[in-house]
Amino acid sequence: MCSILVTGANRGIGLGLVKKLLSNETFKVENVFATCRDTGKAKELMELKKHPQLHILEADLVDHGSFFNLASQVSNIVKDKGLNVLINNAGISSKFTRIGLVKSEDLLNQFKINTIGPIMLTQALLPLLKTASEKNETSTGVNKAVIVNISSILGSIAQNDQGGFYAYRTSKTALNAATKSLSIDLKTNGILAVSIHPGWVKTAMGGANAPLQVEQSTAGICNFLNNINESHNGGFYDFEGKVLLW
Template sequence: MNVVITGANRGIGLELVRQCRSRGDVVHAGVRAPVHAAELTGLIRGAGGRLHVHTLDVADPASVRAFAMGLPGPVHLLINNAGVRSRPDELSDLDGDDLTRTFQVNAVAALRVTVALLPQLRAAGGAKVANLSSNLGSIADNSWGGAYGYRMSKAALNMATRSLGHDLKEDGILAFALSPGWVQTDMGGSEAPTAVDTSVAGLLAVLSRLRPEDSGGFFDFEGKCIPW
């Protein structure tokens, strides 16, 4: 299976690369600056040609176009993992430029990459698109406020995923919003309850089980449906 993973240089993205490569997938990993992604590029050794690292800035339309043009098809699984969160991000700390950047990376960019790779996804005949969202993007689950840019961008990503589920149905492409949980990464912090390898193993297992009737849905890494 050919897999594309964005934001693959650290955290969840890097672990996705590890686990997909280990199970035998051919992985195309996108990062803004491969020269600064030593841990990722180090995985190429011993990958038997199953790992390819590409320059990809998901917030730059030209970079996305160049990435898509240079990527061989088909693509069976696209994981839009690239994301940012600025802190502090409470009401008193709002910065309009930062909000816009967060929206661009977390929501608009995932849609941009998906559209750019539609020819490769269509060529797979039954591809899946996984947009890495968050429980913080659930409006129903917002019980304490704050996290404005991150919450808003992930809610927007969820809506985009819902629409993709409808619009890509005729192409046989399934789309899902997936929450990895609160994970022990640079973004999640050391106090997070879920180890990154546990989260990623769960995400991949859930993706293998999701079916056409689930397309456009929002699920956590254990397969539970998350309220919008």
């Protein structure tokens, strides 16, 4: 039985992951922590409150000072079992832009949410991840401790053949770099860290032309999580577990 926290759970992939985890029969989930900025605007998420293992918490990835309060709320529920999986999913994007249209405020805003937010939230929840890892010394993957950063193929430098998307690309590339450092820094603690590209998905961010449904992406991510082990540590993968180039 594991405890999992998903950020940005009010819509899109985050909401889809919460739904999948609540109904997932592949691995048993004791607690699902779903964060959103405003529960009053998260109608579909709030409708899932009938599930006893779901805990909906408010969190704003720009307000880094609130993360330790969030960690305290999670700690009060998981107690000495800790947190097994942190899925840093919340993020923002902007329209396709060439260099002449890039705005510094867009760059700063996306770095705050897409890069700095996940790093600082991981820092705040690290004691709970360490507790889970120590508690389950003989286990691996989701039954021990895993940090999952939802990245994007647009963060790949090697596969960038279109240019543009300066704010989003650079923030996700930086997130990938953070994933790699986490995988090294926390290896001795038995905590894995991976970056996952969820695919181009039909969401408010992905748009109507995206080829994937939310259910396809989230099913793939959960299947990957079920099979994750030390060999995946520090890697960049798509939602089906295929290795991606940095």
